[in-house]
Amino acid sequence: MSNSESAVVSGHPLVKGEVGPGCAKVDPIVVADHVTRQFGGLKAVDVDHLEIPRGQITALIGPNGAGKTTMFNLLTGFDKPNTGTWEFDGKSLAGVPAFKVARAGMVRTFQLTKSLGRLSVLQNMLLGATGQKGEKLIASLFKPIWRKQEEENTARADDLLARFKLDAKREDYAASLSGGQRKLLEMARALMSKPELIMLDEPMAGVNPALTQSLLGHIKNLKSDGTTVLFVEHDMHMVTHISDWVVVMAEGRVVAEGPPESVMKDPAVIDAYLGAHHDEDLGDLMEDGPNPVLEAERKAREAHPEIEESPGWAENPTPPTAEEKQA
Amino acid sequence: MDWGNIFGNAVGEIISPTTAAYALAAIGLGIHFGYTGLLNFGQAAFLLIGAYAFAIPTLAGAPLIVAILCAIACSVIFAFILGIPTLRLRADYLAIVTIAAAEVVRYIVTTTGLTDFTGAANGLSGFKGTFAAINPIPEGRYGFGPFSYNEYDWWVRIVGWSLVVLASLLVWLLMRSPWGRVVKGIREDEDAVRSLGKNVYSYKMQALILGGGLGSIAGIVFILPRAVQPANYTTGLTFFIWTIMLLGGAATIFGPIVGSMIFWVVLSLTQGVLYGAIESGALSFISTTQAGQIRFILVGVALMLLVIFRPQGIFGNKKELSFSV
Ligand SMILES: Nc1ncnc2c1ncn2[C@@H]1O[C@H](COP(=O)(O)OP(=O)(O)OP(=O)(O)O)[C@@H](O)[C@H]1O
Ligand SMILES: [Mg+2]
Secondary structure, eight states: OOHHHHHHHTOOTTEESOOSTTOEESSEEEEEEEEEEEETTEEEEEEEEEEEETTSEEEEEOSTTSSHHHHHHHHTTSSOOSEEEEEETTEEOTTOOHHHHHHTTEEEOOSSOOOOTTSBHHHHHHHTOSSOGGGSHHHHTOHHHHHHHHHHHHHHHHHHHHHTTOGGGTTSBGGGSOHHHHHHHHHHHHHTTOOSEEEEESTTTTOOHHHHHHHHHHHHHHHHTTOEEEEEOOOHHHHHHHOSEEEEEETTEEEEEEOHHHHTTOHHHHHHHHOSOOSOOHHHHHHSSSOHHHHHHHHHHHHOTTOOOSTTTTTOOSOOOTTOOOO | OOHHHHHHHHHHGGGOHHHHHHHHHHHHHIIIIIITOOOOOOHHHHHHHHHHHHHHHHHTTOOHHHHHHHHHHHHHHHHHHHHHHHTTSOHHHHHHHHHHHHHHHHHHHHOGGGHHHHOGGGOBOOOOHHHHHTOOSOSSEEEETTEEEEHHHHHHHHHHHHHHHHHHHHHHHHHTSHHHHHHHHHHHOHHHHHHTTOOHHHHHHHHHHHHHHHHHHHHHHHHTTSOBOGGGGSHHHHHHHHHHHHHHOTTOSSHHHHHHHHHHHHHHHHHHHHHHHHHTTSOOSSOHHHHHHHHHHHHHHHHHHHHHHOTTTTTSOHHHHTSOO
16 A cells, blocks of 8 residues: 555554554554464454554453453463464564563563462562573572672662552562552563563453553553553543554454544444444443543542642543654 | 480481481472472482482492482483473473372382392492592591491481582572572462563473482482382382471471471381380280381371461461462
């Protein structure tokens, strides 16, 4: 597709050509082709073509059982597809073991949290740091080799723990954290590795609204630091407020793609969520009553007038466009 | 009953080479299970391999250092054989493979076809020469009371316990380091560790080799005061090592040492008391053979009481166990 054509037809600056399921991106970080995964008679994932735009926040949504987590597992090497290839940053990652995927800069979290229970919160965090000299068997015996690096990592970990409101829990066993705190710890731990692409599987599930608000701020900050974010989320408000791009899966397929404001009106998406016979659109699901995100944010601000962590989005709750750069 | 003798024997067990050997084996098992979460139910096989791979080259005329390196090399190879097919699978597969492999190696050394090498069921003896030759202690009897031994017995004790100290130091250094953090992470959830870019398979293999290597060194220490007997390497041995490790605390530095001391002192005491009672006629309804078996019934009961009332062991952290992870 030529540039002039895209300028005419696309209507979206992230996209090369026409907007639609499987459309090509101007600058993709992940490109997947013909990825399928079969569980017995069920095709959990059947994605012909999918591109994730670099440096943007992309939401992956879809009804329960749509194949979102399975897609995550496939892309990150935690599961093997029946067919398919995919590239990350131009490097083919098909068949690459999970730990190498993470080292390449594509780090994921889990829908069912995996905190390391009998390690302290700080130890959990430190495990996330990459390139540690002290993780080599022989070098580990000699503390001077890794002491300095350990101190630097600890400082980074403390910084992240403070941002995620876990600093008071630093020395506690991770097993003693609440479900929501584990979600936060897992996300913070993934960030220790400074990933290029972070893939969050329902990061907000179980996190209280006030903290959700500041987490959204963190995610936006990640973007402004140049990290690409791909996240799975069921809360439509969250999706519309934070993402630059939305990919919708249903029954294993990518059924729609687009910027959040228009994708919710896509008939294919409404079909996926509500079934084929309906006379409302997804907007109705959202527009009933007060917007809970904004509501929570307002309450949080009342409770903590000192919080000024995510300037920008609260004053400007419309979805950000691609050109919008975080200050 | 000769109480002095009974207590003397029991106290002597505290520093006996057998206690040191079991402590070493339990330290190795601690690396496997306590720190990395590997279910090794074949630690006896590592002791067996250490014993035979030390004794066979020595009897063939190899120098001491060669025999020791041979024992370590064989345990490394054995760890690879166990680990390559199983460490990618779920934890329970390693348990099944180790328990079976331990029996397989025991049957192999017992077969009459290998009598020329392994001595079959009779085992091996006469391999102490190279170790005794480097003994710096002059001939004679040293010590006091229950701790009175000749120069060879002291030499075995000194070397055995030095190895225990070195192994404990090694584990302490490893487990305070980022390497130790990775293996402890693997114990908790290996997928989480994988998602953070660590080569879990490689770490599990390193842990298996390290713990197995300590097992093979334990095997050498174990045979220095005695002969190699294939009957010593049954699954019973593995479970005694497990008992010792759990008694002291699975992921602790001093647990295996103190666990081994308590285990052997208690075995010796019960044996002394039961045998004494039988000889003096106080116990008439059992024979000394039965008394020997009763001791191990007591070990089983003690292990059950331990896991019920103090599952974290003597040195373990109770807090760690209050979580259902
Ligand atoms: N290991 C498995 N074995 C068999 N079927 C599986 C397995 N994992 C997932 N599935 C099936 O694949 C489909 C997709 O599951 P997946 O977990 O990817 O859904 P999801 O989109 O993440 O849903 P949710 O929003 O509820 O998390 C489901 O129908 C599920 O039952
Ligand atoms: Mg899911």
